[in-house]
Amino acid sequence: MTAAPDGVADRITGLVGALRAHGLGIGTGETVDAGLALEAVGFDDRERMREALAATLLHGEAQRRVFDRVFDLYFPLGEGRPQEPGPRPGEDPAADPAAELARLRDRLAVALAAGDGAALNLLAGEAVGALGGYGASPGSDGWSSYRTLSRLRPETLLARVRAMLREGGAGSEPEFTDRLTDDGIRRRIEDFRERVRTEARRRVAERQGRDRVARRAVAATPDRVDFLLAGRAQLDELRRTVRPLARLLATRLAARRRRAARGEIDLRRTLRRSLSTGGVPVRPVLRRRRPGRPELVLLCDVSGSVAGFAQFTMLLVRALHDQFSRVRVFAFVNRVDEVTHLVARGGADPAGLGERILAEATLTGWHGQSDYGTALGEFAERYADALGPRTVVFVLGDARTNHSDPNPAALKRVADRARRVYWLNPEQPALWSTGDSVAHAYAELVDMRPCRNARQLAELIGRLLPV
Numbered sequence: 142m143t144a145a146p147d148g149v150a151d152r153i154t155g156l157v158g159a160l161r162a163h164g165l166g167i168g169t170g171e172t173v174d175a176g177l178a179l180e181a182v183g184f185d186d187r188e189r190m191r192e193a194l195a196a197t198l199l200h201g202e203a204q205r206r207v208f209d210r211v212f213d214l215y216f217p218l219g220e221g222r223p224q225e226p227g228p229r230p231g232e233d234p235a236a237d238p239a240a241e242l243a244r245l246r247d248r249l250a251v252a253l254a255a256g257d258g259a260a261l262n263l264l265a266g267e268a269v270g271a272l273g274g275y276g277a278s279p280g281s282d283g284w285s286s287y288r289t290l291s292r293l294r295p296e297t298l299l300a301r302v303r304a305m306l307r308e309g310g311a312g313s314e315p316e317f318t319d320r321l322t323d324d325g326i327r328r329r330i331e332d333f334r335e336r337v338r339t340e341a342r343r344r345v346a347e348r349q350g351r352d353r354v355a356r357r358a359v360a361a362t363p364d365r366v367d368f369l370l371a372g373r374a375q376l377d378e379l380r381r382t383v384r385p386l387a388r389l390l391a392t393r394l395a396a397r398r399r400r401a402a403r404g405e406i407d408l409r410r411t412l413r414r415s416l417s418t419g420g421v422p423v424r425p426v427l428r429r430r431r432p433g434r435p436e437l438v439l440l441c442d443v444s445g446s447v448a449g450f451a452q453f454t455m456l457l458v459r460a461l462h463d464q465f466s467r468v469r470v471f472a473f474v475n476r477v478d479e480v481t482h483l484v485a486r487g488g489a490d491p492a493g494l495g496e497r498i499l500a501e502a503t504l505t506g507w508h509g510q511s512d513y514g515t516a517l518g519e520f521a522e523r524y525a526d527a528l529g530p531r532t533v534v535f536v537l538g539d540a541r542t543n544h545s546d547p548n549p550a551a552l553k554r555v556a557d558r559a560r561r562v563y564w565l566n567p568e569q570p571a572l573w574s575t576g577d578s579v580a581h582a583y584a585e586l587v588d589m590r591p592c593r594n595a596r597q598l599a600e601l602i603g604r605l606l607p608v
Contacts, residue, residue, distance in 0.1 A: 149184070150176065151155070151173065151180070151244075152215045152216065153175055153176055153179070153194075153215075154172065154196075154590055155215055156194070156211060156212065157172050157175070157198065157218075158217040159214075160198065160204075160207070160208065160211055163207050163211070163362060163365065164176065164198070164362060164364070164365050164596065165198070165200070165204055165207070165208075165362070166200065167198050169186070171198055172198075172402060172496060174197040175193075175194050175197040175198050178193035178194065178196065178197045179193055179194065180244055181193070182428075187216060188498075188528075189235075191209070191212055191216070192586045194208075194212065195208055195212075196444050197406040203362060203363055203364070203382060203385075204362055206362075207362050210339070210342070213242050213339045213342065213343065214342060214343065214346045217339075217346075219513060240271070241271070242293070245264070245267065245268060245271065245293065246293065246294075246295075248260075248264060249261075249264050249293070249295060250266075250298045250301045250302055250305065250332070251296065251305070252264055252336045253298060253302045253326065253329050253330065253333065253409040254302045254305035254306055255405065256329060259332050261332070261336055262336060263334075265333065265337045265340045266340050268289050268293050268337060268340075268523070269284055269289050269337060269340045269341050269344060271287070272283045272288065272289045272292045272293055272336075273288045273341055274290035275288065276390055282343050283345065283348075284340075284341045284344040285341060285521055286334075286337050286338040286340075286341035286342075286485060289337050289341065289544055290334055290337055293337075294325075295330050295334060296330055296331055297383070298330070299326050299327065299330065302326050302329075303322055303323065303326060306322060306326075312456060323591070325422055328506075329442075330487050331544075345506050362379045363375065363381075363382055363595065364379075364386070364594060364595040364596040364599075365378050365384060365594050365595075365596055366379065366594055366595075367567075367591075367593050367594055368449055368450035368453070368519070368567045368594060369445070369446050369447070369450070369567050369568065369593070370594075371449055374540045375451045375452070376452075377492060379449075379453055379454065379595055380456060380492065381596065383453070383456045383457050383460055383491070384460055386457060386460075386599055387457055387460030387461050387594065389466075389599070390457075390461055390599055390602060390603055391426055391461060391463070391464055393603045394461075394464050394603065394606065395464075399432075405427065405428050406425050406426070406427060406428070407426045407427060407428045410426040410476060410552040411425045411426045414426055431487065434465050434466040434531050435465055435466065435531055435532070435560070435606060436463065436465060436466055436467045436469075436470070436529065436531050436532045436533070437458065437466075437468045437469075437532075437533055437535070438456060438464045438468075438469050438470075438527050438528070438532055438533070438534045438535070438559070439454065439458055439468075439469070439470045439471065439535050439537065440471050440473070440477075440520060440533075440536045440537070441454065441455065441470065441471065441473070441536075441537040441538070442472075442473060442474070442511055442513070442516075442537060442538030442539070443472045443473070443474065443495065443498055443499065443504065443509040444474045444509075444510070445511065447537070447538055447539050447567055448495055449495075449537075450537060450567045450592075451472070451537045451538075452491075452494050452495050452498075453595065453598075454535075454537055454585065454598060455484045455487065455494065456484070456491050456599070457493065457599075457602075458484075459484050459487060461602075464606075466531070468481070469481050469527050470484045471509075471517035471520060471521075471524065471527075472498050472502055472504055473504055473508070473520070474504040474505045474509065474511050474512075474516070475504075475505055475506050475508065475509075475510065475512035475515050475516060476503055476504055476505060476506050476515070476516065476519060477504075477519045477523065477524070478502040478503045478504055479502075479517050479522045479524070480501075483497050483498055483501060483502065497509075510543045511538070511541065511542070511543060512542065512545045513538065513540060513541075513542045513544075513545075513547055513579070513583075514542060514545055514546040514547045514548030514551070515545070515548070515550070517548050517551035517552050517553040517555065520551070520555065521551045521552075521555050525558065528555065528558035528559045529558070529559070530560055531559075531560055532558075532559045532560055533559065533560055533561050533562075533563070533605075533606060534555060534559045534561070534562040535562075535563050535564075535565060536562065536563070536564040536565070536587070537564075537565050538562070538564075538566070539566055539567060539568045539580075540566060540573070540578050540579055540580040540583050540589075541576070541577045541578045541579075542577055542578075544577045545575055547582055547583070549581040549582055549586060551584065551586075552583055552586050552587060553586050558589050561588070561605075562586075562587040562588070563587065563588050563589075563590060563601070563605055564583060564584070564587050564588065564590070565589075565590055565591075565592035565598070565601065566589055566590070566591055566592065567591075567592055568580070568590050568591070568593075569591060569593065573589075585608070590605075
């Protein structure tokens with residue numbers, strides 16, 4: 142077995158620190174286990190090292206993507222390669238950049254057809270060195286995977302690779318087999334694109350430091366993605382986390398409910414009982430609480446960039462419906478409509494929930510812009526029966542009124558009728574009351590909290606809901 146490389150302990154602690162910065166809960170014991178696991182599997186096989194560290198440090202499959210990218214920085218595949226690239230196209234007067242690029246694409250097509258991982262790793266390094274560099278001096282050079290891939294265009298090699306595979310096979314193949322072959326080639330091309338991204342991050346890390354790149358250049362886990370910045374793919378990934386997150390929240394709420402059911406100390410009865418023990422309250426008497434579950438109302442802005450935040454919250458609350466005596470969901474843009482029945486059907490097709498709400502509910506009047514004042518007024522007037530002394534209301538939105546009347550009196554009527562009203566705002570507090578936002582005006586009437594990602598949402602729901 143190969144001896145441990147120099148600085149491996151520092152790399153493990155750096156890896157753990159970067160993963161913690163991305164929200165992964167890793168303790169000291171798990172860090173020690175990771176070191177022992179590396180000692181057990183050895184340092185010859187990088188992939189075995191990766192799996193050993195993943196097995197000891199991770200708590201779920203959702204954390205794997207972040208782990209893999211951070212691992213590639215602290216245990217890079219290209220270690221030992223020269224840090225400085227060879228001449229880039231155009232820098233060597235004797236070289237023809239177009240011809241060099243064509244030769245690189247030819248070699249890439251051959252490696253893709255053969256599925257040769259070692260050759261693909263080598264080509265990824267050459268491609269980034271030759272095509273991805275920018276800047277004029279060694280101290281200011283950077284490396285861009287986007288620049289590399291946009292010039293190399295590996296996705297255009299699919300037909301050439303397919304032809305190579307046909308030549309090496311049994312000749313003509315059925316159309317169905319061709320589709321399977323194309324899917325396999327696309328997976329190999331995407332795998333090569335990821336190798337290029339990893340190589341570019343490795344080179345940047347050599348110049349800027351692993352710790353800095355690991356914290357800033359690696360995408361966050363789905364539960365830490367900003368709702369307002371999440372794209373379609375990230376929102377789809379978030380929706381897949383709804384049920385596991387709901388199970389975790391249900392466990393927390395049930396534990397809180399059990400603790401609360403014990404009640405507070407009944408001082409009078411405790412003192413009376415203590416007379417039999419010389420005035421020492423050995424056995425406190427507790428006031429038994431009647432178990433009860435709160436009623437929950439969601440009032441959600443489903444317009445613009447806050448729609449993804451609202452839809453995810455609807456699905457999460459729907460998955461938690463057993464924790465409440467009643468759940469009602471209302472959506473609005475500039476008019477309000479109840480969408481409880483649509484959310485109930487949302488589990489079958491969570492990605493289409495937003496489209497169904499906009500298509501089947503009456504949410505807009507003569508214009509399509511969000512109008513909090515009108516929507517709050519209509520909710521307070523039409524749906525007053527949804528509010529009561531056991532009702533907790535969550536308002537979801539950025540409080541941007543498009544310069545219309547904010548109608549704070551309507552929000553006050555809602556707050557007066559409900560047990561508690563919490564406003565979850567997906568914008569960072571520094572942006573509240575800027576432009577057309579009236580967040581601080583509403584925050585004077587109800588408890589407004591920033592809620593920018595799924596992790597914050599889960600913490601707020603688990604902490605704010607009464608038991």
